[in-house]
Amino acid sequence: MKHQITCKINDEVTRMEVESHRTLLDALREDLGLVGAKHACVSGECGSCNILFDGEVVSACMILAVEADGAEIITVEGLAESERLHALQKAFLDHNALQCGFCSSGMLVSSYALLQSVSRPNEQEIRAALEGNLCRCTGYADIIKAVQVASRARR
Amino acid sequence: MVIYIKFGCNAIRRIPEMNEWTYSDFYLERGGNLHPFDYAKPTSLAEARTLLAQTAADGVVLAGGSDVLRRIEEEVIRPQVLIDIKGLPELRGISFSVHGGLSLGATTTISALAAHNDVRRHYSLLVKASHQLGSLRIRNRATVGGNICVALPQTDLPPALLCYDATCHLLGPEGERTVPLSECYKGTRQTALEPGELLVRVTLPAPAAYSYGAYHTVRQGGQTTVVGAAVLARRASGPSTEWRIALAAAAPYPLRAYEAETHLASAEPGAAMVEKAAELAMRAAQPADDIRASARYRRSMVGVLVRRGIEEVIEQLSGRGR
Numbered sequence: 297m298k299h300q301i302t303c304k305i306n307d308e309v310t311r312m313e314v315e316s317h318r319t320l321l322d323a324l325r326e327d328l329g330l331v332g333a334k335h336a337c338v339s340g341e342c343g344s345c346n347i348l349f350d351g352e353v354v355s356a357c358m359i360l361a362v363e364a365d366g367a368e369i370i371t372v373e374g375l376a377e378s379e380r381l382h383a384l385q386k387a388f389l390d391h392n393a394l395q396c397g398f399c400s401s402g403m404l405v406s407s408y409a410l411l412q413s414v415s416r417p418n419e420q421e422i423r424a425a426l427e428g429n430l431c432r433c434t435g436y437a438d439i440i441k442a443v444q445v446a447s448r449a450r451r
Numbered sequence: 452m453v454i455y456i457k458f459g460c461n462a463i464r465r466i467p468e469m470n471e472w473t474y475s476d477f478y479l480e481r482g483g484n485l486h487p488f489d490y491a492k493p494t495s496l497a498e499a500r501t502l503l504a505q506t507a508a509d510g511v512v513l514a515g516g517s518d519v520l521r522r523i524e525e526e527v528i529r530p531q532v533l534i535d536i537k538g539l540p541e542l543r544g545i546s547f548s549v550h551g552g553l554s555l556g557a558t559t560t561i562s563a564l565a566a567h568n569d570v571r572r573h574y575s576l577l578v579k580a581s582h583q584l585g586s587l588r589i590r591n592r593a594t595v596g597g598n599i600c601v602a603l604p605q606t607d608l609p610p611a612l613l614c615y616d617a618t619c620h621l622l623g624p625e626g627e628r629t630v631p632l633s634e635c636y637k638g639t640r641q642t643a644l645e646p647g648e649l650l651v652r653v654t655l656p657a658p659a660a661y662s663y664g665a666y667h668t669v670r671q672g673g674q675t676t677v678v679g680a681a682v683l684a685r686r687a688s689g690p691s692t693e694w695r696i697a698l699a700a701a702a703p704y705p706l707r708a709y710e711a712e713t714h715l716a717s718a719e720p721g722a723a724m725v726e727k728a729a730e731l732a733m734r735a736a737q738p739a740d741d742i743r744a745s746a747r748y749r750r751s752m753v754g755v756l757v758r759r760g761i762e763e764v765i766e767q768l769s770g771r772g773r
Contacts, residue, residue, distance in 0.1 A: 343588065
């Protein structure tokens, strides 16, 4: 069954026709070309497909595209302002908070959500916000540092 | 029969004819699609009831989706239609009154529950349990009703709800009925819900004059609880204390440890009382062997976690100078 849905993605009103059984992740990646959210575990365990859904971090693989009707979505592509990287993205680059980069979009989206609610998070809060975001190469120390730096840079 | 064993993100699959184990990614095997199904989002209870009655065995209720979509992805279930209940206003929201207690709409998300001021003030054990449930992105989607209706041993919210004597309100073709949460479970993945019935809300009695709860678990950050114990003490106006103990991942479903509770209420306070209660809780447990832990480990951890919980609660009670 096909459904017409309208949602706001990265500040742009988007209309799509989606099948009932299409996940939001697939719709974003394959129909809209927003490949920042990664296709990995498809079971909500790894955090690679994190997006903001009505302001809250969620796994795009665990939501149906049809459920996004009327929702406001922000993907990692929506963090930068045109050519200017978001403070978080810049801090990730400056502090080597990535190696292969596969987990980075999920880490960035989780961190972005954290900074929306807590402007100067401590290490504990950052760890809690990134809980369940798996990185298999860099380790987490530089990621946490980068989030701290970014939170200061924003002031 | 094909046997699948899931290891985190992927799986290995045993193909009997070939008698060998092969690596498998269900998703890629299907060319990146879930098994097809229809989707319906009723906007009124009447419409939802009709849909539930019509679809009966082929319909599956969708709330947060963290369990249902995963099971569809793994092809454990193949529903014809998903009935999304998030559009039903009667299933939304949290309400509280000092005399009436707490009412939680079935589609309340775990995050919304943990952030609610009245819940934080009067039912803090629910907040502690919420914080142990999955990761933030799961808590943002997973619902109170879903955490009950999946009827899995390792769910974190039900032990806390059991401690508060929660009641489930079920709506079926015949109307609404109430069932105490402790009687809602019939087995793993089995509840007292009849076909066509829907969990509408969960209610908790008015809060005690004073209560304190602890929830201790064995788990890795963001992952499923390996074993857990909720301990709650309640005091009305007098000095007598009422105890509640409920266990996660220690039986086919979330379970109260009644004998341990009774012992705490009647025995002479002291270390021996705590030890005995922990032992009684261990005896009540009927844990399973699975990929996360052995039954023996779980049972022994029940003892440890219950003891820690009781000790934390006692310390808190004595800190108040009685």
